[in-house]
Amino acid sequence: MQNNTNTFFNKYHIDANVCKSLSLMGYNQPMPVQEIVIPHVLDGLDLIVQSNTGSGKTAAFGIPIVHHIKIDETLPQALILTPTRELAVQICEEIAEIGKYKKVRCLPIYGKQPIHIQLRQLKQRVHIAVGTPGRLLDLIKKKNLKLEAMKYLVIDEADELLKRGFWEEVEAIVKKMPLERSTLLFSATMPSQIEAICADYMHNPIRIEMEPNQIPIDQIKQTWYEVSQDWKFKLLTKILDVYLPKKCMIFCNTRNKVDQLSNKLLRGKYNCVALHGKMAQKYRLRAISDFKNGKVPYLIATDLAGRGIHVDQLDLVINYTIPHENESYVHRIGRTGRVGEKGEAISFVSEHDKKRWLEIQAFINYQVKQGSENMLRGTHPSPSIKPRKKETHSKNKKRYQDITKLRINAGKKKKIRPGDILGAVSNLPGITSEDIGIIDIHDTCSYIEIFNNKGLRVLNGLRQGKVKGRPVTVKKVSNRS
The missing domain is CATH 3.30.70.330 (RRM (RNA recognition motif) domain)
Known part of the structure; x- marks a missing residue:
């Protein structure tokens, strides 16, 4: 089968079955990070990539790895390390989509999932394993996860792995990997500990640095409203009623605030789900699934829970509370405006938040436009977010x-x-x-x-x-x- 309209086939000679999946996923042209990364991974080189979330990096390493997978090999050929269970599941889902017609099997592995489920899957043919370092290292030490056939090691969101205290496990896993492999490291920042592992365990790595603010600033319309704490909820419901977003993520700084806001929205007949670290794993995964599939239009999340969630056609991001860290603002609004789409982000700024808000604008080197009540009058959606037919299910049905x-x-x-x-x-x-x-x-x-x-x-x-x-x-x- 040939696909003359798919750039991945014409430019990189990617397996035709992989290109069939890519076309159904809407990947006909590579994103900037994919254009640079894919040829190097195809050549088997080691890479250090600095790139923001939402840049398309999962497909950047996923496409060439799936292309090179040997289907008849009974042992895993690629290992991908991630900082969170949610991100492991999400990466696994995307790689499974890419490899569906090539029949590539990808297994998510993480703590708090019954280990017997993972052991049962590992006894069958698994081509790619994706997971958190703790559970992966445990399975490796017990020889349930065999590394002899590994050709690729991907360390994703390395700075977040470091922040969460996984670095000892990461190094232990790296030491157990075969020497003949490609190592691909992705990180938004490069602390000294990460630089050390690059120097000690990578072979002449090529360094790639993507423009950090390219996606949020160029593709996302940003607005802020001055509002007191007592009036935030009223402003939120007004925005939801005017914009009528099909998918909207609302960020809060604490778990308690997420629970309070989601309960209040549910009482007001706004269909929403909450997402934070204190929730049981099955409820977190169900919340993400229901939101991504379009069953629930509003997801209320903390920064940690929302980190790394990739959602197609996310209309709107709302910062109900201003984040404590500058980088968190970029990660939040980076949920929208993906894969060449336009997006919109709205921030609620109280009197107490004004100094913090000025710091964020200085950090992104961008003066965000202030909104007014006049902008929200009327019953029609904002010009920047046009009402569209419900397309999530039809898109999936076609796929x-x-x-x-x-x-x-x-x-x-x-x-x-x-x-x-x-x-x-x-x-x-x-x-x-x-x-x-x-x-x-x-x-x-x-x-x-x-x-x-x-x-x-x-x-x-x-x-x-x-x-x-x-x-x-x-x-x-x-x-x-």
């Missing part, structure tokens, strides 16, 4: 319309192996290996992805046939895994 995921009521306990299911499906009339995606075997059931709109054909065929000599029950499940 997944040729993929069907089937559940088979037979798994490891019935001694079913991937080859058994592969054989049964391959023998069906009109089905080839190109129509079969990832096969995932669990204890009591198995899942298989079917491409090219042939899901119904396979569903009916398996219902009338057998797997490993015995009849099975098969049903269709959600296309999204």
Whole structure:
């Protein structure tokens, strides 16, 4: 298959199946960081990249790594270290999207998830592992995560890993990696400890520094309102009613404020979810999923919880409270205005915040325009955010319309192996290996992805046939895994 309209195919000769995924994801032209990084990763070089969040760096390393993955290799070939569980899941989701048609399996690994789930997945074929250093190091020491076939080590958001006290684990993992590998380090800043690991464990790394304020300043309309603490909530609801954003992130400085504000919005019939570090892991992941999928339009978050969350077509970011650190402001507004889209950020500034607000404007070297009540009069959205048809679900439907995921009521306990299911499906009339995606075997059931709109054909065929000599029950499940 050739894709003459996809720059990644024409310019970098990326695997055609990867380009098929990229086209469905909307990646037809590389972003600046991708243009610079991809050729070096394809050449197997070590890289040190200074780049802000939201610059497209996940795809910058994800695309060439997926391109080079050997599908038949049974051991993991790439390891990606991240500072948070949420970011690990998010990177894994994006890489799984990139590698879907090449049948690349990516596994998120992090603490507070039952370890038996991760061990079960590692016993099957996993091409790329993404996770937090603590749990990864534990699995490596116990030899559950094998490193012999590793060709890539990615250290993402290295400065955040350092801030969170993960650096000893990071160094321990680096020391255990094969010497013959590519090491890719991404960080917004370069403290001395990070420089040390670059000097000790990287081979003639190429340094790349992206323009730090390029995305927020060039692509994001910024406005601030002077408002007292007592009137913030009224101003917030007025903005939400006028702008009618499909997706909006609202940042607060503390967990308590996140809980208070989300509860108040829910009482006011504004559909929202909260996100902060004290929430149980399953609720945090569910909140992110519901927000990203468009089920809930408003996400109320702290800086730490919101760090690294990538959301398509985020209309609006609101700083309900002004952040304590200058960098946090850039990270917050960097959630919007991604992948060449226009975005908007609004900040609430009380009398107490004015000095802090001047410091932030000096830091970004940009004078933010002050808004007024007159700008919010009327019932129509702001000119900068035009109402659009609800497109999240239609976009996802288009992306997944040729993929069907089937559940088979037979798994490891019935001694079913991937080859058994592969054989049964391959023998069906009109089905080839190109129509079969990832096969995932669990204890009591198995899942298989079917491409090219042939899901119904396979569903009916398996219902009338057998797997490993015995009849099975098969049903269709959600296309999204």
